[in-house]
Amino acid sequence: MNAPLLNKDEPHLAFRASRLAGKTAIYLLLILWTIICLFPIYWTITTSFKMAPNVMQGALVPWVDYTPAWLGWRSLGLSPETIGAESTVRDEFLKRFFNSTITAISSSSIAVVLGSLAAYGLSRFSYKFGYMRNSDISFFFLSQLILPPVVLALPFLVLYKQLALLDTRIGIILLYTLTVLPIVIWIMRDQFESIPTELEEAALVDGLSIWGAFFSVILPIALPGMIAAFILSLVLTWNEYFFAALLTSTHANTLPVMVASQTGSQGINWWSMAALSFAAILPLVIIGVVLERYLIKGMTAGAVK
Incomplete structure (x- = not known):
């Protein structure tokens, strides 16, 4: 019985596939790490636009879990309606x-x-x-x-x-x-x-x-x-x-x-x-x-x- 012929490109294709898989894993880890690093900033920004119940309920996504308000910025005199008044x-x-x-x-x-x-x-x-x-x-x-x-x-x-x-x-x-x-x-x-x-x-x-x-x-x-x-x-x-x-x-x-x-x-x-x-x-x-x-x-x- 004749042995099957080996494709000369198979080792090269396998190397490229493994290299692509490695790059994909690295990019996924970098994306995950970026999300982890930026999440505290995202949480801080969104919390400044939350009402008290939204904070206690742990709402995350604006206009989905809650309606943004200027409560935090109003308390500092930096909201649109208070920025021109004395504070x-x-x-x-x-x-x-x-x-x-x-x-x-x-x-x-x-x-x-x-x-x-x-x-x-x-x-x-x-x-x-x-x-x-x-x-x-x-x-x-x-x-x-x-x-x-x-x-x-x-x-x-x-x-x-x-x-x-x-x-x-x-x-x-x-x-x-x-x-x-x-x-x-x-x-x-x-x-x-x-x-x-x-x-x-x-x-x-x-x-x-x-x-x-x-x-x-x-x-x-x-x-x-x-x-x-x-x-x-x-x-x-x-x-x-x-x-x-x-x-x-x-x-x-x-x-x-x-x-x-x-x-x-x-x-x-x-x-x-x-x-x-x-x-x-x-x-x-x-x-x-x-x-x-x-x-x-x-x-x-x-x-x-």
Whole structure:
């Protein structure tokens, strides 16, 4: 009996089929993960347009499970019918939003500048402080994140009272700068280590100083990493609640404190909290979308050398 002839294209077709199945599985997992990541934002947005019964019943789809209303935004004075009228709550919201913007941007900018300088020094020069070398110094900066914030609550409270920094934006800016500085140093150290030292040597040969080589050659290359560090610092400082609630009371309160204040003896005003939360995360979403390419470049820099 003659053996059946084998089709030469069968291995190739089987390989293409398995490759297509693998890509399909990867895309399905990515779609599922995207839905999981975006669902909290979707829930926040839809909750801001729900009435109290809709929130308690867990209604999900607008115009299907419930009819959207402006209850959450009306409570903030930001609904279409209240936006033109005077609103104490809206004024308070705008003040908190301004405080969050000033403190987050200022502290993140200062941390990026100081952290970049420190990281550049750690990546290009050798230091010795007793038994500590560059790696030990870098780990010392990172170890500052090990302490839980509650451990630092009493020392900062006493210190800020003595320095008259309680309930001031400058006090929050200084504290937030110290909070995110270790993260910036570690991100920028890896960024600078991925840049060849030959570029600086060539710049020095051309007559530039160390600072000239840093600003004209190294800094433009490291800019994506700096933007990534700035965005990460901005997210952390914008969302910080503990120290903002502890060290501020009237003048320097930020948005996270206002969001948490929506709980009361009668329960939680989910619609107001959702509207406030969406208004708080919207600027970060816009910044993330606009600076996405810089964020990806900065976070992946140094992965392949």
